[in-house]
Amino acid sequence: MPPTAALAVSDLRMCYGDLVAVDGVSFEVTEGEFFGILGPNGAGKTTTLEMAEGLREPDSGTVRLLGKSPWPRDLTLLPRIGVQLQASAFFEKLTAREQLETFGALYGVGAGRVDEMLDLVGLSDKAGTPEAKLSGGQRQRLSIACALVHDPDIVFLDEPTAALDPQARRNLWDVLREIQTRGKTIIYTTHYLDEAEVLCDRVAIMDHGRILAMDAPARLVRDLDAATHVILERGALPASQAGTLPGADHVTADELSLTISTRDPAPLLAALAERGTLGGLQVRTATLEDVFLELTGREYRA
Numbered sequence: 001m002p003p004t005a006a007l008a009v010s011d012l013r014m015c016y017g018d019l020v021a022v023d024g025v026s027f028e029v030t031e032g033e034f035f036g037i038l039g040p041n042g043a044g045k046t047t048t049l050e051m052a053e054g055l056r057e058p059d060s061g062t063v064r065l066l067g068k069s070p071w072p073r074d075l076t077l078l079p080r081i082g083v084q085l086q087a088s089a090f091f092e093k094l095t096a097r098e099q100l101e102t103f104g105a106l107y108g109v110g111a112g113r114v115d116e117m118l119d120l121v122g123l124s125d126k127a128g129t130p131e132a133k134l135s136g137g138q139r140q141r142l143s144i145a146c147a148l149v150h151d152p153d154i155v156f157l158d159e160p161t162a163a164l165d166p167q168a169r170r171n172l173w174d175v176l177r178e179i180q181t182r183g184k185t186i187i188y189t190t191h192y193l194d195e196a197e198v199l200c201d202r203v204a205i206m207d208h209g210r211i212l213a214m215d216a217p218a219r220l221v222r223d224l225d226a227a228t229h230v231i232l233e234r235g236a237l238p239a240s241q242a243g244t245l246p247g248a249d250h251v252t253a254d255e256l257s258l259t260i261s262t263r264d265p266a267p268l269l270a271a272l273a274e275r276g277t278l279g280g281l282q283v284r285t286a287t288l289e290d291v292f293l294e295l296t297g298r299e300y301r302a
């Protein structure tokens with residue numbers, strides 16, 4: 001049986017006055033998939049997500065969410081979808097537990113579920129802390145717990161890791177992975193390409209309201225067919241010798257390092273190992289940022 005589409009959007013368009021924010025976007029997300037919508041600020045990610053969730057009516061195009069149209073609002077869909085918005089609206093003065101209990105009560109969810117959610121997002125020890133006293137990362141995790149409290153099938157997260165320090169971002173990655181392990185479909189936006197590369201099954205790269213490429217991150221990078229850079233400490237090998245090694249295409253040097261570009265790293269690395277020059281060696285392969293550069297002709301700036 002073919003996999004079921006949790007979400008299918010077709011030729012979505014949305015303008016704000018003269019500005020075309022979303023310009024003919026189509027994609028499908030399969031049940032259980034972790035799907036990322038990536039792109040720089042203003043690419044149209046949030047607007048796309050809001051139309052997919054049923055929070056915004058498209059100018060044109062269609063959305064099928066769990067087989068139904070989310071606009072006009074379909075009350076039967078609400079228990080099955082969880083939405084975390086960019087700016088979370090919490091109830092003033094309530095503790096983390098009370099926030100969750102309040103959201104849970106809207107869906108008739110019991111206290112046991114609240115404890116489970118606090119545990120899932122690593123906030124059990126902050127249950128009694130007022131929301132105003134949580135750190136940015138903790139607040140983000142609480143808003144994800146609120147989006148999940150009623151056990152939806154699909155979760156929409158709009159830039160859940162924005163404005164977090166690197167450690168808090170990584171903690172949140174573990175939460176997102178755990179959510180996927182529990183069988184949820186995750187559809188999220190981010191402007192961190194490195195993050196999407198490690199988290200997502202598939203990504204859509206957006207720029208100026210359009211999807212430029214869509215696939216598994218590893219496949220997008222592989223199809224780029226870009227050179228691998230092998231970086232050695234300066235002095236490990238004369239540059240003239242490095243250029244004659246098997247697989248070496250091009251050599252550049254600066255004060256600190258010697259970089260050998262190659263499309264065939266295995267023989268190059270074997271030759272370096274034979275010479276005993278592997279100490280301090282780094283290998284840099286292409287990333288989604290290189291894919292973006294190839295697609296747009298400009299460096300990626302979130």
Ligand SMILES: Nc1ncnc2c1ncn2[C@@H]1O[C@H](COP(=O)(O)OP(=O)(O)OP(=O)(O)O)[C@@H](O)[C@H]1O
Pocket residue numbers: 016019021039040041042043044045046047048191
């Ligand atoms: N309510 C609005 N009124 C007018 N213009 C808007 C509105 N919302 C978004 N825009 C514009 O539409 C374009 C797409 O915005 P959108 O928020 O969808 O992009 P984004 O990729 O999510 O960006 P970000 O990463 O900054 O959230 C931007 O140029 C933005 O300035």
